[in-house]
Amino acid sequence: MPARLPPLDDETLHALIPRLRRFARSLASDAAAADDLVQTALERALTRGFDVREPAALQAWLFSVLYRAFVDEHRRAVRWKRIARLFSAEDEASPPPPDRVFDARTSLAGFASLTPEQRALLMLVSVEGLAYREAADALGIPVGTVMSRLSRARRALRAMQEETPPTSALKALR
Amino acid sequence: MTIKTLHDAPTDDELHAYVDGRLDPARRAAVVAWLEANSERAAQVEGWKRDAERLRVLAANPEHWVPNAALTPAQVRRGLQARRRRRMGIAASWVFAFVIGGGAGWQMRDLHPAPSSLPMADAVAAYRQFAEADAPPMEFDTARADDLQRWLQRHFGEAGRVPDLSQAGYRLMGGRLLSTEQGAAAMLVYQDGSGARVGFYLRPRGRLAGDGQRRDGDLLAQYWSHRGTSFALVSDAADAAARALPRLLENG
Numbered sequence: 465m466p467a468r469l470p471p472l473d474d475e476t477l478h479a480l481i482p483r484l485r486r487f488a489r490s491l492a493s494d495a496a497a498a499d500d501l502v503q504t505a506l507e508r509a510l511t512r513g514f515d516v517r518e519p520a521a522l523q524a525w526l527f528s529v530l531y532r533a534f535v536d537e538h539r540r541a542v543r544w545k546r547i548a549r550l551f552s553a554e555d556e557a558s559p560p561p562p563d564r565v566f567d568a569r570t571s572l573a574g575f576a577s578l579t580p581e582q583r584a585l586l587m588l589v590s591v592e593g594l595a596y597r598e599a600a601d602a603l604g605i606p607v608g609t610v611m612s613r614l615s616r617a618r619r620a621l622r623a624m625q626e627e628t629p630p631t632s633a634l635k636a637l638r
Numbered sequence: 639m640t641i642k643t644l645h646d647a648p649t650d651d652e653l654h655a656y657v658d659g660r661l662d663p664a665r666r667a668a669v670v671a672w673l674e675a676n677s678e679r680a681a682q683v684e685g686w687k688r689d690a691e692r693l694r695v696l697a698a699n700p701e702h703w704v705p706n707a708a709l710t711p712a713q714v715r716r717g718l719q720a721r722r723r724r725r726m727g728i729a730a731s732w733v734f735a736f737v738i739g740g741g742a743g744w745q746m747r748d749l750h751p752a753p754s755s756l757p758m759a760d761a762v763a764a765y766r767q768f769a770e771a772d773a774p775p776m777e778f779d780t781a782r783a784d785d786l787q788r789w790l791q792r793h794f795g796e797a798g799r800v801p802d803l804s805q806a807g808y809r810l811m812g813g814r815l816l817s818t819e820q821g822a823a824a825m826l827v828y829q830d831g832s833g834a835r836v837g838f839y840l841r842p843r844g845r846l847a848g849d850g851q852r853r854d855g856d857l858l859a860q861y862w863s864h865r866g867t868s869f870a871l872v873s874d875a876a877d878a879a880a881r882a883l884p885r886l887l888e889n890g
Contacts (some may be wrong), residue, residue, distance in 0.1 A: 474711035481709055486700035499706050506714040572692045590690040591697045596660070611651045618654070618686045625689065632890055 475538055477506070480523055483592065484530055490587045491534045491580050501537065505530035507556040524594060538580065574624025582617035589614060646672050653679070657686045665702065670681035758861040760818050761870035767812045769837040769872070775781040776812025776827065786813045786826075788822045791824045794840060797867040801838060801887050803828050805878070808836065820844040820868075836880050837872040844868065860884045 484505060488498035508529050575583065581603070588599040589610075600607045648656070648669045655661050656669045673680040707713065756762075768776070778786040783800060790798030800810060808828035816823040823841030830836075849862035853875055861870040862884060871887065873880035 477711045482700035483704065485703060485706075485709070486697050489700075490697070499709060502706075502709055503714060506709065506711065510711065510714055510718060546697075559839055572689065572696055575693065575696075586690075586693060589699070590693050596655075596658075611654065614649050614654050618657075618689065620691050622682065622685045626684065 467493065476522065480526055481506075482489070483523070484526060487527055487584070487592070488530060488534070488588055490575075490583045491531075492600070501530055501533055502538075504533040508533065523592075524598045524602050527569055527588060527594075528604065531603055534580070534584075572621075572625075574621055574627075577624060578620060582613060582620065585613050586621075587618055639860075648672060652827055653683055654686070657683060657700050679808060714844075721814065736760050754852070755877070757850065757852065758868065758870040759854075760816075760823065760841070761825075761837070761861065761872050762859050764814070764816055764823070764839055765859075765872035766839040766858060768825050769827045769835050776814055778813040778815075780810055780812060783810065785823075789815065790824060790840075793824075794842075794867050797840065797869075800826060803883065806883060806886055807831055808883075811835075816841075821844060830879070834874065834880070836877070836883060839870040839872060840867055842866060842868070862888065 481502065484502045485498060487497065488501040488505075492498035492501055506524060509526055559637065575586075578586070584600060584603060588594045588602055589596070596607050596610050600610045603610070605613070646668055650666070652669060656666060662671060669780065673683060685769050708717075769886075787798075787800050790800065791797070800813075803809070808829045809830075811827045811829050813824055813826040816825060818841050821842040823839065826838040828838065843863050843866050851858060851860040853859075857872055857874055858875040858877075858880070859870050859872050860883075861868065862880070863869065869884075869887065871880065871884050873883075
């Protein structure tokens with residue numbers, strides 16, 4: 465008999481929130497949107513429950529829930545933009561909103577210009593230290609795609625670094 | 639480049655695994671040795687490492703960010719509960735509306751007193767209201783036949799299908815949903831090439847004793863039941879062709 469999943473305990477979840485916020489900040493256009501994403505992810509997590517035997521697995525799962533929420537949100541936004549364009553006379557070709565946290569001025573030129581998929585992967589692999597397999601699961605892609613996306617992301621970032629040399633010393637993110 | 643270094647040349651994937659510290663020690667040593675001999679790739683790999691390090695520094699210490707009070711598990715739980723309560727409220731108001739609506743429908747029914755002791759009197763009444771030539775338009779016309787089919791299936795399960803009477807020369811004109819003492823009912827109206835109409839009626843089985851037929855003024859109702867559903871075919875009493883339809887409906 466499949467047992468009902470035990471409810472997530474608040475303390476375990478609480479400890480992971482800063483990392484979820486950080487991951488969300490690398491995806492969303494601003495801090496408020498990022499926190500909204502975290503909230504959606506927490507809601508989904510608390511509604512569904514998770515078998516917490518491995519904290520590491522829980523973390524990877526939460527990243528995947530958050531990423532899923534971002535993708536859903538993103539799709540909705542794109543759809544909405546398309547509809548909105550039907551009603552607006554001017555041809556607004558607005559560039560993607562710059563990510564103020566991972567800004568060009570803060571020494572990692574171009575991170576914000578990567579695609580959200582590339583940013584998510586670099587965050588999970590380089591910052592969160594997820595194994596390739598875990599990152600693949602969190603993003604819902606095969607490991608092979610992780611490797612090719614990682615390669616493209618790093619080359620793109622490198623190319624932009626070479627174009628725009630860092631103008632200031634390393635700054636920690638606020 | 640010597641034969642040996644060619645042989646040892648790491649793949650792109652291995653170079654990334656090296657950057658991320660995911661190579662086993664032996665392979666790692668081989669990659670380090672190869673990079674020493676290949677300065678161009680070594681510079682690229684160094685760049686990747688540096689970028690990763692910068693990203694880590696940029697993203698360091700998220701626990702020191704200004705906290706957001708909405709993002710605590712307790713707060714999120716409270717939000718979820720509040721939302722659930724709101725949904726329950728909405729659901730309750732739907733039920734309320736349904737009861738009121740049903741009540742109103744029931745009173746309407748009393749305005750057309752049908753001798754309810756007669757079998758399938760409701761079918762005949764429905765036919766008079768909806769299948770006569772001057773009836774208002776169907777709520778399910780043929781363009782929405784799929785919706786009608788779905789609705790029937792939901793309420794009547796296996797019995798709830800839109801019969802195909804084309805074999806007998808009748809085509810579907812549309813359908814109407816009704817409310818009866820026994821529950822939801824439907825009247826499907828068909829017409830043949832000469833303009834003769836028949837109504838196929840179905841509703842949950844009530845106290846209907848058995849199969850049969852009866853005349854009601856100028857109309858003929860042929861009725862039968864199967865499992866939990868009662869059916870009636872209502873037609874002009876003079877329409878001889880319609881008398882063969884129940885057999886077609888029962889078998890089809």
